[in-house]
Amino acid sequence: MISAKELALALKADARPGDEVWTYDSYLHGLQFYTARPVDKLVYFVGEFHYAQRDAENAPRFGDDKDVRSLPRAGGRTFVAMKTGRRAHFETVPPKGAIASWREFGPWSLAEIRAR
Secondary structure (H helix, E strand, C coil): CCCCHHHHHHHHHHCCCCCEEEEECCCCCCHHHHHCCCCCEEECCCHHHHHHHCCCCCHHHEECHHHHHCCCCCCCCEEEEEEHHHHHHHCCCCCCCCEEEEEEECCEEEEEECCC
């Protein structure tokens, strides 16, 4: 399975207003389609969005590990989708105890980060 559909449908069922959706080191093209919501931040991914990153209005939607270290957000949970192979590295980035759960969907993983 390469599709992000299963992950996206699980996310759609769980995400509430105030929650954010981020991707880490990749971009799951079906995520916006299946969740009917935007990806709020792309961490370590520019790819075909290089033109959007240059626009001052969109630049804050692109980030790095500094953004991940600033989690959890006060306003809601942050769901971070990534390739399962990036999970081991990603677990070392957010503050200890910030990752509330992990779910795997074939090649994709979804971390939920929330305030304690």
